[in-house]
Amino acid sequence: MIKVDVRRDQEGYIHTLTIKGHADAGPHGYDLICAGVSAVSFGSLNAIQSLTGLELDIKQGDRGGFLRCDVPLNIDTECQEKVQLLLEGMIVSLRTIEASYGEHIQIEDHGR
Template sequence: MIRATINRTKSGSIQSFTISGHAGFAAHGSDIVCAGVSTISIGTVNSIIGLTGVTPDIEQGADGFLRCEIPDNLPVETQEKIQLLLESMVITLQSMEKDYGKYIKLTFKQ
């Protein structure tokens, strides 16, 4: 199962997210759930970098591990753009969880 944890600040902003695991929906190379989550999460990170010029603290590892943390003290306009991209990622992952809940689980922490 893929586990995605979204970490929010007390004010509700997304500070970081972590994704790990494999869906197990299909054989390696044919797993649409793994491919979808990878595309969504890496696409979000690439969009943050490409559209805002901000490079988050990123860590990647084995078993589908990805951690992304947004830097503190960004200008308000930049932070708003990043939050829009991150909230879009969350909505898309929630849609996947709704359809493929046996293979992906989202958790929210504050």
């Protein structure tokens, strides 16, 4: 199962996002749920870096199945708003996958 862990600060801003595990919904390389989660998450993080110029602290597992993103603490308000909008969009997309394939992906959103 893919587990998505969203951590928020006291203002409700996402400060850490961790995705780990495998959907095991098909053979390696043909698992559409893993592919969808990967496309949504990597696309969103790439969009943040490209559109804001912000360097995120990203860690990945060398064999897949692990992605962690920490949002820097001291960024200006305008950049923070853009980052949060893109991260919230990512969560909406992941929840859409979860709604159809909840036996393969689970999202925990702490501080919401």
